[in-house]
Structure formats: C-alpha cells, structure tokens
Amino acid sequence: MMLVTLWAAAALAAAAPAAPSEIDHAIAMGRFDQARLMIAAKVKAGVTGEPIERPLAALAYATGRNEEALGRLETLLRASPDDPLLLEQATIAALRSGKNDSAALYAERATRHPAASWRVWNAKGVLADGARDWAEADRAYVRAAALAPDRAEIANNLGWSRLLRGDWPGAAEALGRAAAMKPGAVRIANNLDLARVALAGDLPARRPGESSEDYAARLNDAGVAALSRGDARRARAAFAQAIEASGGWYARANTNLALIEGR
Numbered sequence: 735m736m737l738v739t740l741w742a743a744a745a746l747a748a749a750a751p752a753a754p755s756e757i758d759h760a761i762a763m764g765r766f767d768q769a770r771l772m773i774a775a776k777v778k779a780g781v782t783g784e785p786i787e788r789p790l791a792a793l794a795y796a797t798g799r800n801e802e803a804l805g806r807l808e809t810l811l812r813a814s815p816d817d818p819l820l821l822e823q824a825t826i827a828a829l830r831s832g833k834n835d836s837a838a839l840y841a842e843r844a845t846r847h848p849a850a851s852w853r854v855w856n857a858k859g860v861l862a863d864g865a866r867d868w869a870e871a872d873r874a875y876v877r878a879a880a881l882a883p884d885r886a887e888i889a890n891n892l893g894w895s896r897l898l899r900g901d902w903p904g905a906a907e908a909l910g911r912a913a914a915m916k917p918g919a920v921r922i923a924n925n926l927d928l929a930r931v932a933l934a935g936d937l938p939a940r941r942p943g944e945s946s947e948d949y950a951a952r953l954n955d956a957g958v959a960a961l962s963r964g965d966a967r968r969a970r971a972a973f974a975q976a977i978e979a980s981g982g983w984y985a986r987a988n989t990n991l992a993l994i995e996g997r
Contacts, residue, residue: 761789761796764796766793772789787806787810788810791820800827804833808824818844821840822853822854824836824837824840824844829857829861838861841861886919886922887912893908893912900962902959905929906929906933910926928959931960932963935965937968937971940979946981947980950980950987953976954986954987957971957973
C-alpha cells in the first residue's frame with residue numbers, strides 16, 4: 735500500500751502530464767487506477783477541453799458508468815459528429831443504459847462510417863432484435879461476423895435472435911458455433927441448451943453442481959420455449975419442475991403456470 739501511495743504521489747507531482755495515447759493504453763489494459771492518476775496529472779497541469787474530456791469519457795465507458803459516459807460522449811459528439819469511436823461508444827453506452835432510441839440513432843450514424851467496428855454492428859443487431867426487425871438484425875450480424883469471425887458474442891446474439899423468432903434449428907446452429915468459440919461460457923451454454931430443448935421437446939436435466947436457482951431458471955426457459963410451440967403439456971411440466979427445483983416458490987414459473995392453468 736505504501737509503494738502504491740508513493741507512486742501515486744510521484745505521478746501527480748510529475749511536471750508533464752501523460753499523453754492521451756498513454757491514458758488510452760492504460761484504459762485498454764484495464765489499468766483504471768493508473769488512468770485516473772494520469773488524468774488527474776493532466777488536470778493539475780491545467781489541461782482542459784477535449785484533451786481531458788475524451789479520456790474521462792473513455793474511462794467512464796470502460797468502467798461501466800454508462801450514463802456518465804453517454805453524457806460525456808454526447809458533448810464530444812457535438813464538436814466531432816462523425817467520429818467513429820465516439821459514435822460506437824455512444825451507441826453501446828445508450829444501449830446499456832436502456833436508451834434504445836438514442837442507441838439506434840447513434841448506431842445508424844456509426845455504421846455509415848467505413849471504419850465501423852464489429853462491436854457497433856453487433857449492437858445494431860441487438861437493437862434490431864428489440865424492434866423485431868429480423869431482416870435488419872441478420873444484416874447487422876452478418877456484417878459483424880465478417881469483421882470478427884471468431885467473436886463468440888456475435889454468434890451468441892445471432893442465436894438468441896433466432897430463438898426470439900422460434901427458429902430453433904437456426905438458433906442451435908449459431909449457438910453451437912458460439913459455444914465452440916468460447917467453451918465454458920455459462921450464458922452461451924444456457925442459450926444452446928434452450929435451443930436444443932426446443933428442438934428435442936425434452937426437459938433439461940440438472941447439471942452437476944448446478945444450483946437450484948439456476949436449474950429452476952433453465953426449466954422455466956424450457957417451459958417458455960415449449961409454450962411458444964403450442965405444447966402446453968410440456969410447458970406445464972417444465973414450470974412445475976422449476977417450482978419444485980427452486981424449493982417451492984419461483985415467481986416467474988408460478989406466474990407462467992398460473993397463466994396456463996387459467997386457460
């Protein structure tokens with residue numbers, strides 16, 4: 735702790751502030767405390783305006799402070815409305831903040847740029863899924879995958895998009911690719927399991943070491959999938975097993991079972 739304190743004091747007392755590229759590198763490497771110290775050194779040296787606002791926005795974005803990041807990015811975009819990185823980060827920060835209308839506007843602007851990354855195309859696909867614009871979602875995911883063919887996130891999102899449409903074979907294929915790219919990813923494994931359940935019509939078995947809560951959630955998802963196919967019998971069984979697995983009360987499964995029983 736003493737070494738860190740001494741280093742921090744030395745950094746703040748430095749005569750010259752760190753160059754923006756050094757701060758960007760620290761943020762990219764996940765060294766957020768170091769980035770904060772370098773930003774503080776720039777402020778102490780009297781740096782103002784865009785040279786300080788950009789790293790502040792980048793740091794807020796990288797650390798998940800999406801509302802703050804979005805506010806800073808929108809200010810920067812007023813001066814640099816066509817900056818592809820600012821547009822990308824604004825798209826994703828808005829999406830993470832639940833501001834889908836703003837995210838869609840930024841995504842549209844960002845993807846006009848030839849330097850648009852796979853991340854913003856992937857985000858555009860997510861936004862299209864939310865709007866149930868399946869053709870636009872497919873175009874976005876195809877573009878994202880062309881730019882980054884080995885990113886499991888893209889295949890997972892495409893698979894979830896197919897699940898939303900009831901395209902179980904397409905979902906299983908995309909999610910199988912995602913699982914191969916990123917073995918051990920729980921969310922991808924759960925999505926793939928749901929697609930396979932929908933295809934096979936069987937209820938999922940409990941995995942070794944799986945908690946009651948997680949198993950109940952997967953059973954509930956299997957019930958939703960069965961219900962979307964019109965298989966009320968299997969949906970009822972899945973919801974009932976979810977309630978049993980959870981120890982007697984699982985709000986979502988109880989609600990879903992009550993809806994079926996009320997028909």
